[in-house]
Amino acid sequence: MPLVIGIGLIIKSEPLLKESSFASLLFSSDWRPMSGHFGMLTFIVSSVWVTILSLLIAGPICLLAAIHLTQYAKSYVLKIMHPVIDILAGIPSVIYGVWGILLIVPFVSQHLAPFFGKQSSGYCLLSGAIVLAIMIIPFILNILIEVFKSIPDELSEASLSLGATKWQTIKLVLIKKAFPGIISAFGLGVSRAFGETIAVLMVTGNVTKMPTGTFQSGYPLPALIANNYGEMLSIPMYDSALMLAALVLFVIVLLFNGLSRIAIMQVEKNI
Amino acid sequence: MREFRFIEEKIFRVLMFLSTAIIALALLLIVASILFKGIPAMSWEMLSQTPKGGFYFGKEGGILNAIIGSAYLSIGASVLAFSIGLPVALYMNVHMVKRKKMLNTIRFFLDLLWGVPSIVYGAFGFGVMIFFGFKTSLLAGIITVTIFIIPIMVRGMDEVLKTVPRGLLEASYSLGSTKSETAYRVFFKQSFAGIVTAFLLSFGRAIGDAASVLFTTGYTDSIPTSLMQPTATLPLSIFFQLSSPIEEVRTRAYASAVVLTLFILFISILSRYTTKRYQKNKIQF
Amino acid sequence: MEEKAKIRVRDLNLYIGRQHILKNVNVDIPKNKITVILGPSGCGKTTLLKSMNRLTDLYPEVKVSGNIFIGEEDILNTTSEITAIRKRMGLLSQRPYPLPMSIFNNIAFGLRISGRTKKRILDARVEHYLRQANLWEEVQYRLKDPASALSIGQQQRLCLARGLSVDPEIILADEPTSALDPLSSDVIEKKFVDLKENYTVVLVTHILRQARRIADNVIFMYMGEVIEQGTAEEVFNNPKEERTKQYLKGTFN
Numbered sequence: 001m002p003l004v005i006g007i008g009l010i011i012k013s014e015p016l017l018k019e020s021s022f023a024s025l026l027f028s029s030d031w032r033p034m035s036g037h038f039g040m041l042t043f044i045v046s047s048v049w050v051t052i053l054s055l056l057i058a059g060p061i062c063l064l065a066a067i068h069l070t071q072y073a074k075s076y077v078l079k080i081m082h083p084v085i086d087i088l089a090g091i092p093s094v095i096y097g098v099w100g101i102l103l104i105v106p107f108v109s110q111h112l113a114p115f116f117g118k119q120s121s122g123y124c125l126l127s128g129a130i131v132l133a134i135m136i137i138p139f140i141l142n143i144l145i146e147v148f149k150s151i152p153d154e155l156s157e158a159s160l161s162l163g164a165t166k167w168q169t170i171k172l173v174l175i176k177k178a179f180p181g182i183i184s185a186f187g188l189g190v191s192r193a194f195g196e197t198i199a200v201l202m203v204t205g206n207v208t209k210m211p212t213g214t215f216q217s218g219y220p221l222p223a224l225i226a227n228n229y230g231e232m233l234s235i236p237m238y239d240s241a242l243m244l245a246a247l248v249l250f251v252i253v254l255l256f257n258g259l260s261r262i263a264i265m266q267v268e269k270n271i
Numbered sequence: 272m273r274e275f276r277f278i279e280e281k282i283f284r285v286l287m288f289l290s291t292a293i294i295a296l297a298l299l300l301i302v303a304s305i306l307f308k309g310i311p312a313m314s315w316e317m318l319s320q321t322p323k324g325g326f327y328f329g330k331e332g333g334i335l336n337a338i339i340g341s342a343y344l345s346i347g348a349s350v351l352a353f354s355i356g357l358p359v360a361l362y363m364n365v366h367m368v369k370r371k372k373m374l375n376t377i378r379f380f381l382d383l384l385w386g387v388p389s390i391v392y393g394a395f396g397f398g399v400m401i402f403f404g405f406k407t408s409l410l411a412g413i414i415t416v417t418i419f420i421i422p423i424m425v426r427g428m429d430e431v432l433k434t435v436p437r438g439l440l441e442a443s444y445s446l447g448s449t450k451s452e453t454a455y456r457v458f459f460k461q462s463f464a465g466i467v468t469a470f471l472l473s474f475g476r477a478i479g480d481a482a483s484v485l486f487t488t489g490y491t492d493s494i495p496t497s498l499m500q501p502t503a504t505l506p507l508s509i510f511f512q513l514s515s516p517i518e519e520v521r522t523r524a525y526a527s528a529v530v531l532t533l534f535i536l537f538i539s540i541l542s543r544y545t546t547k548r549y550q551k552n553k554i555q556f
Numbered sequence: 557m558e559e560k561a562k563i564r565v566r567d568l569n570l571y572i573g574r575q576h577i578l579k580n581v582n583v584d585i586p587k588n589k590i591t592v593i594l595g596p597s598g599c600g601k602t603t604l605l606k607s608m609n610r611l612t613d614l615y616p617e618v619k620v621s622g623n624i625f626i627g628e629e630d631i632l633n634t635t636s637e638i639t640a641i642r643k644r645m646g647l648l649s650q651r652p653y654p655l656p657m658s659i660f661n662n663i664a665f666g667l668r669i670s671g672r673t674k675k676r677i678l679d680a681r682v683e684h685y686l687r688q689a690n691l692w693e694e695v696q697y698r699l700k701d702p703a704s705a706l707s708i709g710q711q712q713r714l715c716l717a718r719g720l721s722v723d724p725e726i727i728l729a730d731e732p733t734s735a736l737d738p739l740s741s742d743v744i745e746k747k748f749v750d751l752k753e754n755y756t757v758v759l760v761t762h763i764l765r766q767a768r769r770i771a772d773n774v775i776f777m778y779m780g781e782v783i784e785q786g787t788a789e790e791v792f793n794n795p796k797e798e799r800t801k802q803y804l805k806g807t808f809n
Contacts, residue, residue, distance in 0.1 A: 061290045068287035075616060081291065084298050086541050090472070091301065091532070092479020094506040096512065098528045099301045102308060124669045141294070154653045157611050158715070161647035162666035162722055167280035172665075176656045189387065195388020197482040198510065222390045226485055246394035250387065253509050257386040261379060 038226070043245070046125065046218035050200065051193045053129030058137050059186055067170060068190035078145075089138035097202035100131040106202055126216040128204035132196060136189040143188065147181030147212070180263050187260030191253045196224035221249050302532065309529030312522040334527050336507035339494050343409060344504055345478040347425075348416035352469055352477075355417075356424035363425075364432040378429065384422040385387055390482035391480030392419040397486040410498040419483050420473040427472060431465025464546045471542040481506035505531050562587040562726065562756045563576045563608060568601075568622035572615065577603050579780040583728075585773075590748055590757040591789075592767040595777035596803065601760045604777070605728050608640055609645045626726070631783065643670070645721025648729040650748060652711035654703035655718075660696050662703045662714055666722040681721065685716035690743055709740025716747065720796070733766065745770055764804070768792060776800050 069078045104127045112126065151174055159169040177181070201223035225245050363374060396415030400407070481504070489501030490511065505527065512524035570578035578600050583590050593601040606612050609726050610631060623630045643666075653663050663682045672678065680767040682699070691713045703714055705742045712732060718801070719727060729748070730760060733741035739778035748757055749770055761767055767774065767788075775792040776784045776799075784791060784800045 003456065003639070025331055027707035040371070043750065053532050059292060064283070064287040064290035068284075072284065072287065073291070077291070081295065083539075084295050087536065088294075088298050088301075090302075090475050090479075090534065090535055090539055092476075092481070092506055093530055095301070095532055095535075096508050097521050098525065099304055101513065102304050102525075103300065112340065117467050128723050135300075137294060137297075152653065153614065154649045154651070156614065156655045157606075158647060158649065158718075159655065159665075160611065160614070160639075161609055161645065162729075163669050164665075165277075165280065165639055167283065168669065171653055192388075193384055195390065196392040197388060197508070202510070202513070205407060222388060225390055225394060226482060246391050250391045253386060253388060253391070254383060261382055261468065 027223055030061060043219055043221045043224045044203070044248070047194060047220040047222075050125050050132060050204065050218060051129045051190055051222055053125060054193045055131035055186060055190055056135060057129060057141060058189060059135035062131075062137055062140040062144055062185070062189075063182065066141060066148055067174075070145060070148040071170060071174075073164070085138045085141055088134070089142075093135065093196060093199040094202075096131055096135055096199040100127060100203040102174060104130050123203055125204060128200045128218065128220070131199050132193045133197060135196060136192050139192055140185045140189040143185035144178075144182065147178045147185065150181075151177050181264055184260035184263035187256050188265070191260070194256070195249060195253045197226050199224055202219035221245055225249075274478055302536070305525065305528050305532050308469065308522070309525035309527075309532075312526040313529060325490040333507070334503075334508050334523075334530070336492055336494050337503040337505045337527070338530070340409075340488075340491075340502040341478050342507040343495065344412050344416060344484065344502060347409075348420060348477045349470060349474040351413065351417045352420045352424045352473060356421055357428060357466070360425050360428040360432055363429060364435070379424070381422045381426050381429075385426055388482070389419055389480045390485075392416075393483040393486050396483065400487060406499070407487060407489030407501045408499045409488060409495050409502040412484045412502060412504075413498075415483050415487045416477050416480070419480070420477050423476060424469055424473040428462070428466050429467025431462040433471065435461050464548070467545045468542040471538050471545075475538045476505075479506060479531065479535060481510060562627065563758070565604075565608075566623040568607065568624065569620070570603060570612065570805075573617045577617075577780055577799070578607070581780075581782050583775050583782055583785055585756060585758055586723065587756050588752055589772035590752050590759060590770050591773040591775060592771040593758065593760045593763070593775045593777060594764070594767055594803070597762065599777045599803055600780040601777050602730055605730055605760050608726075608728060609642050609643075609647065609753040611647070613638070632796055643722045645726040645728050646716075646722065646724040648712070648715055648727065648732045650731045651735045652708060652715045654706070654711050654714055657703065657728075658700045659706070659714065660699040661723050662718050666718065669798050670722065685717040685721045686713060686714075688720055689713045690747065691717055696804040709736050709743070710741065712744060713747075716744065719792070722734075724755065727751060728756065729759045731761055732759070733798050734761075734763070764806075776803065778803075 065075060069081060108124065108127050108130075153175060155177065156169050159173045160166070164172070200220050204218050204220060204223065365375065392415055396411060396418070399414075414553065416555045445504045484504050488504060488507075490507055491501045491502050492503070495502045509524050509531065512520050512527060515521060515524075563583075565583045565585075568578055568581040569576070581600075581604060582609075583604075588787060593604060594599050596615075603612065605686065607620065608626075610646075612618050614621065620632060622632065624632050626641070628643060629636065634641070634656055655665055660682055663685055664678050666793070667673075667681055672681070683692060683696075686695065691710060694710060695701075697715075698705075703711065706714060706743070712735075728750075733744050736744065748759065751757060752772070759771075771788040774784075774786065774788050775782060776791065776795075776797075778799055784795060784797045791800065792804065795804060
C-alpha cells in the first residue's frame with residue numbers, strides 16, 4: 001500500500017515534465033518563463049544556501065542541548081523540555097512565518113546586518129535560515145536525545161574509571177559512539193529544511209537573482225512552486241517546469257531521508 | 272595543561288546550558304510575540320463574520336470563512352485518514368507481526384513519506400486534479416491533505432500498537448477470540464490514548480499546513496456549501512492578509528495567527544491530557 | 557600483626573532516592589588478595605563495588621554517607637580530584653564495553669589522558685598490557701582494527717588490559733565472566749590469580765563455584781547488608797550465619 005503511494009507520486013510528477021526535462025534546465029540560471037527559459041539553478045542555489053545556513057545554526061545548538069539534557073541536567077529539566085519540543089514541532093509553518101516577519105526580519109535588518117557592515121531589508125537568506133533553524137530543531141533534538149540515551153552507561157563508567165573527566169568522556173567517547181546517529185539526525189533536519197515552503201517564502205524575499213551573500217534575498221525551490229502556481233497554466237510549459245521543480249525537491253528530500261533512516265537503522269543494530 | 276581541561280569543560284557547560292535555554296526561549300518568544308501583536312487586533316466580529324466587501328482593504332468582515340473552511344477540510348481529511356489509517360495500522364500489528372522484514376520495509380516507506388514536504392503533495396494533488404479535470408475545491412483539498420497525513424497517522428498509531436506486548440495478544444487468543452476480535456478489543460483499549468494522540472496530532476498538521484492546500488483548495492470569501500467549491504483555510508488567510516499593503520489588514524493577520532496558534536496549543540494540551548488520563552486504564556508492563 | 561587493609565569501608569549508607577540500598581556496610585579488603593563479594597541478585601554487591609571508585613556519582617539521586625578508605629585516603633570526603641582516585645582502580649564490567657576506537661587506542665586511551673603521548677612509550681606500554689591480559693599474540697598484527705571486531709572473550713580481555721593500563725593498585729570486577737564462554741572465563745579467572753601478586757582484586761560474582769575456585773576472602777551480602785565476611789576457608793567451611801549457610805547450600809534465591 002505505501003509502496004503504491006510512493007511510486008504513484010513519482011509517476012504522476014513525471015509525465016508532466018517529460019516534455020521539457022533536460023539536465024540543462026537544472027544547471028542554467030536563466031529563468032525567464034515568458035520566453036520559455038526555465039533555468040533552475042538560482043532556486044537550487046538559494047535552497048541549498050538557506051538549508052546549509054540553517055543547519056549551521058541549528059546543528060550546534062541541538063548537539064549541545066542534547067548533551068546537556070542527557071548528561072548534565074537534572075531529570076526534571078528533560079521532562080519540561082519534552083513538551084516544549086513537541087509544541088515547537090507542532091506549530092504550523094505559517095505561524096513561524098508570521099513570527100519571522102515580526103521579529104526576525106527587523107532584527108536582521110536593524111541589528112545584525114549593520115553589525116557586519118551590510119545593508120539589508122531583512123528579507124533575506126539569513127532570516128530564512130534562522131526561522132528554518134528553529135523549525136528543524138525539534139526534529140533533530142528528539143533524535144539526538146534518543147541517540148545519546150541509547151548509549152549504555154557502562155561505557156561512560158569504563159571511560160571514567162580510566163581517569164577521564166566527564167567532559168573528556170563526552171568529547172572523546174560518547175560523541176564518537178553517537179556519530180552515525182548525529183549524522184542521520186542532521187540529514188533528516190536537512191531534508192525538512194529543504195522542503196519547507198511557507199515560512200521560508202515569507203521571509204526570504206523571493207527575488208529571482210543569484211544570491212551572493214547571506215544578507216541578500218533568495219528564492220528557494222519550494223517558494224518558487226508556491227508562488228507561481230497561479231500562472232502555471234497560462235504560460236506554456238510553465239506547469240511542466242514547476243512539476244519538474246517539485247520532482248527535484250521530492251527526489252532530494254527522499255534521498256536525504258532514505259540515507260538518514262538507513263543510518264539510523266545501522267545505529268539501532270549496534271545497540 | 273590541566274587548567275585548560277577544566278576551562279574547556281566550563282565553557283562548554285555554559286554553552287550547553289545556553290543552547291537548551293535558547294530553545295525554550297524560542298518557544299516563549301514565538302507564542303508571546305504572536306499573542307502580543309494579535310490580541311489587540313482581535314474582535315468578536317473577526318471570528319463570526321465572513322469578509323465583507325472591503326475586507327482586504329481594511330473594512331469590515333472577519334475570518335469566519337477561513338475558520339469554517341479549515342474546520343471542514345481538517346475534519347474531513349482527518350476522518351478519512353483515520354478510517355484508512357487505523358485499519359492499516361491494526362493490520363500491520365495483528366496480522367503481519369510475523370513477517371518482520373515486510374513490516375520493517377513498510378515502516379521505512381512510511382517514514383520516507385512522512386518526510387516529504389507538503390508542497391510536493393500539493394503539486395501532486397494539483398497534477399491529479401488537472402488530470403481529472405477538477406477545479407480547485409474542497410474535495411481536492413481533502414484528498415490531498417488526507418494523503419499528506421496518512422503517513423503521520425499510521426506511524427503514530429503504529430508506534431503505540433507496537434508497544435502492546437505479545438503476551439497480551441496470546442492471552443487473548445487463548446481465550447478464544449479471532450484475530451480481528453483481538454485487534455479491536457485488546458489493542459484498542461490498551462492503546463486508546465496513543466490512537467487519540469495520533470489523531471489529534473495529524474489533525475493539527477492538517478489544519479496548520481498551507482502548502483498542500485495552496486493549489487488544491489483555492490481561496491474564497493464565502494463559506495463553502497458544497498464539496499466542489501474552493502474553500503478558504505486559516506493558514507492561507509493569514510498569509511494573504513499579511514501580504515496586504517494596508518497596515519490594518521496586516522494587524523488582523525496577527526489576530527488570525529492567534530486563532531490558529533491557540534488552537535494548536537489547545538490540541539497539544541488536549542493530547543497530553545488524554546495520554547495522562549488514559550494511562551490509568553493501561554496495564555503497565 | 558595485622559596489615560592494614562587496602563580498602564576499608566566504614567558505616568557506608570547509600571540511598572537512591574528513598575531506597576536504602578547499602579545499609580551500614582563495614583568491610584575490609586586486604587591487600588594483594590582476591591576478595592569475592594557474594595550474594596543473591598539485588599543485594600547491593602554491584603553498588604558496593606561501584607561506590608569504591610565513586611562511579612555512583614554518575615547516578616543523579618544518589619546520597620552517600622560514611623567513609624571509604626583507600627589506603628590512607630577517605631575517598632568519600634576528600635578534596636582530591638576524583639579522576640586521580642579513579643585511576644587507582646581498574647574496572648571490569650559484566651559485558652565488555654570497548655571504547656569506540658581501534659584496539660590500540662583502547663589501551664592507549666588511559667595513557668593519553670594522563671599525558672603520556674610519545675609514540676614509543678605508547679607502543680611499548682600497549683604491548684605490555686596486552687601481554688598481561690594474554691591478548692597480545694592474537695591481536696599484534698591488527699592493532700589498528702576497531703575493537704568491536706573482536707570476539708566477546710577477546711573484548712573482555714581487552715577491557716582487562718585497558719583497566720591495567722592506568723597502573724591501578726586495585727582491580728574491581730563486576731561479574732566479569734558472566735557473558736563469556738567457559739574457555740574465556742577460564743582465561744580470565746586464571747588471570748586474576750596471577751594478578752593478585754601485584755594488585756588487590758575485588759570480584760563480584762554470583763557463581764558460587766567461581767568464588768570457591770579463586771577467592772582468598774569472601775564477603776557475603778544480602779539485601780544491602782553485610783551478613784558475613786572472612787577468609788574463604790572460614791566462610792565456605794564454617795559459616796557462622798544462618799543465611800550464609802543457606803546461600804551456600806543453594807537453598808536461597
